[in-house]
Each structure stands twice: as C-alpha cells, then as structure tokens.
Amino acid sequence: MEKVLSFANFKGGVGKTSTTALVGYNLAKVGKRVLMIDLDAQANLTSLMIKTSSNDNEITTIDKSLMRGITENIESDKLALVIKENLYLIPNAVDFSVYPRYLEKNFNAEIDRVKYLKEYIKPLISKFDYIFLDVPPTLSLLNDTAFYACDQIIVVLQTQERSLTGAEVFIQYLQNTLIDEFNASCDVLGILPVLSKRNARVDEEILELATEEFGEEYIFDHKISLMERVKRMDMTGITDNPKDPHNKKVHSIFTLVGEEILERIDG
Numbered sequence: 001m002e003k004v005l006s007f008a009n010f011k012g013g014v015g016k017t018s019t020t021a022l023v024g025y026n027l028a029k030v031g032k033r034v035l036m037i038d039l040d041a042q043a044n045l046t047s048l049m050i051k052t053s054s055n056d057n058e059i060t061t062i063d064k065s066l067m068r069g070i071t072e073n074i075e076s077d078k079l080a081l082v083i084k085e086n087l088y089l090i091p092n093a094v095d096f097s098v099y100p101r102y103l104e105k106n107f108n109a110e111i112d113r114v115k116y117l118k119e120y121i122k123p124l125i126s127k128f129d130y131i132f133l134d135v136p137p138t139l140s141l142l143n144d145t146a147f148y149a150c151d152q153i154i155v156v157l158q159t160q161e162r163s164l165t166g167a168e169v170f171i172q173y174l175q176n177t178l179i180d181e182f183n184a185s186c187d188v189l190g191i192l193p194v195l196s197k198r199n200a201r202v203d204e205e206i207l208e209l210a211t212e213e214f215g216e217e218y219i220f221d222h223k224i225s226l227m228e229r230v231k232r233m234d235m236t237g238i239t240d241n242p243k244d245p246h247n248k249k250v251h252s253i254f255t256l257v258g259e260e261i262l263e264r265i266d267g
Helices: 016-029 044-055 066-071 094-106 110-120 122-127 141-148 161-179 201-214 228-236 245-266
Strands: 004-008 034-038 081-084 087-090 130-134 152-158 187-195
Touching (some): 016 044, 016 130, 016 245, 034 044, 044 081, 044 228, 161 187, 228 245
Parallel strands (some): 004 152, 152 187
Antiparallel strands (some): 081 087
C-alpha cells in the first residue's frame, strides 16, 4: 500500500507545512493513524504541532530530535511523539542542518546517501496508515533522500506564475534525477492548487495554464484558498472549535483534500 507522501514545490511560501499539518490532523480525526516527519531544520512543523498539542492541555516535550536519532542509532519508531489521538510527529531541530554532511561522511556512493532515509524510516511503515514528510523548498541531497522515500508526491501550486514554473521544474527534477538516475519508485499523485483570492482572474489563468501543462486529471478537484485563520494557526497551533465558523471552514476544506488524496491513492 502506498503510504509515504510529501507536499512539495521548490518555491517557498506556498503552504506546504500548513497543508501537511492540517491534512494529517483531519485524517487522524477520521481514524487514520498518521505520522508526520519534520525534515526541515527550521522546524516549523515541529513548532506548529507542539502548539497544537498544548491546545488540548497536553504538555509535549522533545527528548530526541530526528538528527539525534540518526547520529545515535536510535530506531526511528522510538522517536515519534503523540500529538493527539492517531496523530504523531517525529520532531526536528536546528541540528538537522548537518544531515547532508552526515550522509557525505558516512556513505561514499551517492545512491547510498539518497537511499538512507527510506531505510531509516522502514520500521515505521507497518505502524502507521500514512506518513507525511515535510521538506524545505530546495534542490538538495536532503530532499533527494526525502522524495526517494516517498510513494506519492503532491505538488502544491500557488496560483502565481513563479509557482507554476517551480512546479514544472520540480516535476522535471523528479523524473530526470530521482526516477531516471536513481530508479526511485515515487510518483506524482496530483497538483494541489492554493488560490490567492477566491474567483480572482489570476487564479483562473494559472489554473488554465496548469491544466494545459499537466492535464486535467492531475489537478485536484478540491482547491485550498489562502485563509487568515490558517496563518493564525501557525502561531497558535491548530484549533478545532466546531462552533467557530472560521475553524469549521478550515477543517472542512482540508478534510475534503484528505479524502481526495485517499481516493487518488486507491483509484
């Protein structure tokens, strides 16, 4: 079963981390056992999830970061923190900035460096329904290892021209580097649009161009709009008050995106 996924684009600021967090959160709400792995030394996902845990009056402390687990040979399934029911996190910290140097020091062959993460997280595969890898927006050995470990990648497309170019370059990179050169088994599950303004002409134009470039079947039916409440959750953690119409709207949208991801995987 395909279960390791990542939201990706080489352009920063398109909402990859927020999307990872909210899709994972809402899949956990419907009973899926979800693990999120923070692969960015900035640790934005880690910060967001720790705040989310505290919103439920849970105190979550980080004892072992991902890099510590790697350097001290701690099995990956010993690193996962409980955030809420069915939702888990392998946290990150600034020490992860040395990860590429660790790989270069310990593996002579480039293919062995690229394969490392997939091998490291292998013990987790049987323990979770879905594993989401949150990555920085870079062309790097770090991301080579992350995407090599993925079964499916969802390309996040903010509806602006630079993001479309980034999506095109990203898909070329997947094909030319990971698939052709390293024989990776990852595939693109689809293109997830993030709209800048509801019904704005620029959104329509970029979506038309994306449909022409990638094909209508690759464009997600459910699209995300930029919402102030999502930005606020970056500071407060994910809140889930069903009586709050803004909260309700956020979770409704990301629930639909999560459902479409599962449908595309099963389809």
